[in-house]
Structures are given as structure tokens and as C-alpha cells.
Amino acid sequence: MQAKWMQWTVVQAFFCMNLVCVVGYAIAAGDWATRLDLSTAELGLVGGAYFYAYSLSQFVLGLLLTRIPLRPLISCTAVVAAIGAWGMVTAGSLMALLWARVLLGIGFGVAFVGVVHVIGAIYPKRFPLMLNVSQSAANGAGALVGLFSFLPVVHTPSLLFSVCTVILLILAVLMFLLLGDLNDGAGPAPAQRLEWHAITAGLRECLASLSFWVGTLYFLGLFSCFLALEDLWNIRFQIDVFAHKPNLAATINAMPVIGLAIGGVISGLWAERSGLERPARWFSALALLMMMLLLSARLSEGVAFVVLFLLGFGLGAAPIGLSFVRQQLSKRASAVVSPLLLTFVFMGAGALMSLVGRELSGDAVLSFSAYQDAMTAFIVPVAIAVALALLISSSSPTRTRA
Numbered sequence: 001m002q003a004k005w006m007q008w009t010v011v012q013a014f015f016c017m018n019l020v021c022v023v024g025y026a027i028a029a030g031d032w033a034t035r036l037d038l039s040t041a042e043l044g045l046v047g048g049a050y051f052y053a054y055s056l057s058q059f060v061l062g063l064l065l066t067r068i069p070l071r072p073l074i075s076c077t078a079v080v081a082a083i084g085a086w087g088m089v090t091a092g093s094l095m096a097l098l099w100a101r102v103l104l105g106i107g108f109g110v111a112f113v114g115v116v117h118v119i120g121a122i123y124p125k126r127f128p129l130m131l132n133v134s135q136s137a138a139n140g141a142g143a144l145v146g147l148f149s150f151l152p153v154v155h156t157p158s159l160l161f162s163v164c165t166v167i168l169l170i171l172a173v174l175m176f177l178l179l180g181d182l183n184d185g186a187g188p189a190p191a192q193r194l195e196w197h198a199i200t201a202g203l204r205e206c207l208a209s210l211s212f213w214v215g216t217l218y219f220l221g222l223f224s225c226f227l228a229l230e231d232l233w234n235i236r237f238q239i240d241v242f243a244h245k246p247n248l249a250a251t252i253n254a255m256p257v258i259g260l261a262i263g264g265v266i267s268g269l270w271a272e273r274s275g276l277e278r279p280a281r282w283f284s285a286l287a288l289l290m291m292m293l294l295l296s297a298r299l300s301e302g303v304a305f306v307v308l309f310l311l312g313f314g315l316g317a318a319p320i321g322l323s324f325v326r327q328q329l330s331k332r333a334s335a336v337v338s339p340l341l342l343t344f345v346f347m348g349a350g351a352l353m354s355l356v357g358r359e360l361s362g363d364a365v366l367s368f369s370a371y372q373d374a375m376t377a378f379i380v381p382v383a384i385a386v387a388l389a390l391l392i393s394s395s396s397p398t399r400t401r402a
Contacts, residue, residue, distance in 0.1 A: 004122045010174050011070075011114050012134055014078060017171065018108040019142035021085060021164055022050070022231045023257070025101070027145065027250045028157035029232060030239060036094055040236070040366070044357015046098055047232045051350030053102040055343045057109025062339020063199060065110070065117055071179040074114050078172035081107025085168060088161040107168075116322075116338045127326070131319045132268025136261035139312075142230070143261060146254030202336040211328035214391045216341045218280065219321030221385030222287060224348035225378045226315045230256055231349075233356050233375065234308070240366040241298070255305050256312030263316025271320055276327075280320045281389040287314030288382045295372050295379070315382075324392050352377060 029043055038046070061073055084107050087100030115134045123130045153159050206212045230253065238249035267279040290311035293299075299307060322341055326334050359374035360366060 006178055008115075008118050008122065010171065010178050011074065011111075011118050012137060014074065014108075014168075014171050014175065015111040015115050015134065016138045016141035017081070017164060017168055018111045019138045019257075020145050021081075021088075021104055021108070021161070022227075023142040023145045023253075024157070024160050024164070025050070025088075026230065026232050026235045026253065027246065028160070029236065030246055031157055032091075032097060036092075036097065038094060039361055041357045041361035042094055043232065043236070044354045044360075046094070046101055047228075047357070048350035048354035049098050050101040050105040051227065051346045051353065053105025054109055055105075055346035055350065057106040058111075058113050058346070059109075059339045059343040061110040062113040062342070063336060065113060065339075066199060066336060069179075070110075070114055070117055071176060074110050074179070075172050075176040077107045077110050078168050078175060079107075082165045082168035082172065083107070085161045085164040089158045089165070112342060113339055120326075126272070127323065129265075129268040129272045131323065132264040132271075132316070135319050136264035136268075136316065139257045139264070140261040143254040143257035146250040146257065198332060199336055202330075202333040203340060205329060205333040206325075206337055206340050209329060209333070212325050212333075212337065212341070214388050215321040215323075215325035215328070216344050217321075218284070218324070218385045218388045218392060219318050219341060220345045220348045221381035221383075221388070222284060222315045222318035222321075223345055224352050225287075225291070225382050226256065226260060226312065226318070227346075227349035228352040228356065229375075229378060230312075232353055233371075236366075237371050237375070238304075241368045241371055242301075252301070252304060252308065255308035256315070259309040259312025259314075260316040261312075263313035264319065265316075266313075267317040267320060271323065275393070276320050276324050277389075277393050279317050280324075280392040281386075283314045283317030283320075284382065284386045284389045285314070287311055287317075288379070288386050290314060291379055291382055295375055298368055320392065348381065352381070 025047065029047070032038060032046075033043055057077075061077065065073060081104055084100050084103030084105075087096065087103055091097040091100050116131065119127060119130045119134065153163060234256070235246070235249045235253045238244045238252050239246060244252070263283060267283050270279040290307050294304075294307050294311065322338065325337050325341060329337055355377055356374045359377070360370060
């Protein structure tokens, strides 16, 4: 059997490329806006299209993962992601760019679900910690893209996505080679594959469970805010309001990613040692405080670095929502909970990203007050997560019906 760490590493690398491509769009959005004459609403539409495609793709592929092995699914979708990345290189119109983003979303649909699948199979006793480590590592990759945005390979869209295309094709081959015997310790062996009636029963159990909605809305409240801010609007905010150059804006944008990477590991360790309650509450409260501070006044460059880092640090506890749901539901429901929960999370991110774009499109001048009004939408889901954190615990499953 292939070493477990090699199987986790190659799937994790694919997940990291997801974040590289997403952050790459945020860095290059200004270039596409100028070259293709895109409005803020159209930028938000293109940004949101990725998350809509991603959420639907990971739901369908996540359910298929209960029926067929990970190897063929993730290898094929890596090729689709590579086609989408190449589409980003060649896009010459809004529609072409939109379709390239959709293909990226479809291609990366099994990335996080695949990581969850592998961790649940080969590291079941350390699931909360390893899940947060995986999320933090992926966001760390996104942070590196921002920190090295001064390099031509990063700030030149055609070059960045050409490199991504090559890497994704290499990963497709590696995953096909290394995941062949994953069923020895993970994946649905023939006797373990869920029948469709078991899948639908698991979905019904999830949707009828109060614990499912608590964990899902907690995850959604924190992570959709992070995605919409980090993957587009924070860089535009820094450029339009503070007149920062794209390289500096991308560096500032790396702060919440670094914060989330570190916060994810620390919250995971805390949850593993003392339960889910305290990290869920303290981290979400910190995120709400920092988000309100970010939008309360024009912050100096140094203060913005600190506030955005702490914002990301607080948002890093988002995966606790998934850990909570998996603890509370039956084994049958746990097999389908990841794709279902993540569908809501990424649909929320797409809606939030598009909403901010529509709000900004009505302003002739993209001033601080215009962004302040539009980005107030980020506060609401984080505040909901803070309230729901009071219901998260590590107690025995209740499976309360909603």
C-alpha cells in the first residue's frame, strides 16, 4: 500500500492549487477589468460563478464518492480544472472568462471533499486537527501567491494560469498513480459503497437535524465571508479606496490568509484537546470584532495588516462546524454530510461576492463609504456564526430534528 502521507499529500496539493487559482483571480481581476472592460458587477458575477459551479460540482461528486473510488473522480476533475485554467489564459471576452471560471469550479469540486474523504479514512482519530491543518495549508498556498505577487509569474495572469495548467496536469497523473490502492484503507470498497436509498436517507437525516443546520451555518457564516473578501473584494477595496498598487494590495490581502492558516491549526489543536465549544466561540467573536473594526474607519496601512491578520485568524475556526456535524450525526449521514454542507457554504460565498458587486455597481465613485455600505453584508453572516457558536458542543449526539 502507498504510504498514507503520500496519498494525503498529493490530494492536499490539488486542494492547494484550488486556492492558488482563486487568489490568482483576485490579483488579476483589475487586469481583466481593464482588458475586457468589465464593471464591478461583472467582476462579482465572474467571481461568484466559480463558487456556484464549485458548490454544485462538489455536491454531485461528493455523493458519487460514496459509490465509486476517489482515484478516477479526482484525476478526471483535475484535467477539467486544467482546461479551465487554460481558459483563463485565452479568455478574450466576458463570456469566455465566465466559462473558464465555471470549468475551474467544476474541476475543483472534489478537491476539499477529497481531502475530507482521505482524512476521515486514514486519520479518523485526529479528524478535527487534520481537517484544520489541511484547510490552513491550502490557505497558506494562497497567501504565498499574495506575498510573491511582485513576481511576473504571479502578477501576469497568462503566465500564472499557464503554470497552473501544467501543475494540474501533473497532479492528475500523480493522483492516478498514487491513489490506486486507496480502498485498502479508505474509499468505498465494494461491500461498503452506499446504495442510493442509503444516500437519500442520509440526506434526509441531515436536512432534518438541528445540529446539521447549526454546524452548516456556523461554517458558512465564517468561511463565505473569508472567501468573498479574500478572493476578490479586499484587493479591490485596497486599490479603489487607498490607491495601493496591485502588488501592495495583494500583499495586504495575504494577511487574512496567513491568519486563517495559523488560526485553523490553533483552533484545531484547541478543539482536539478541550472540545469544540471554546474555540468555536472565541474565534468567531474575534472575527466579528475585526470585521466591524475594518469597516468602521479608514485604517492606516500598518493597522490594516494587523486587523486583517486577526480577522483571518478568527475565521480559521470555520471547519469546527463540519467537525461538530460529523460528531452529531449517524455514520450513514456522515457519509453525505461533507458535500451537502459545503454546497451551502460555497453557494453562500458566491451569493455574497455577487451581492457586493451589485451594491458597488450603483456608485459612480468607489469611495470608502461606498465600500463600507456594500461590505456591511460581510458582518451579518459572521454575527450569525457567533450566535450559533453558543449551540456547538462536544457532547454526545442528540440528532435533534429541526
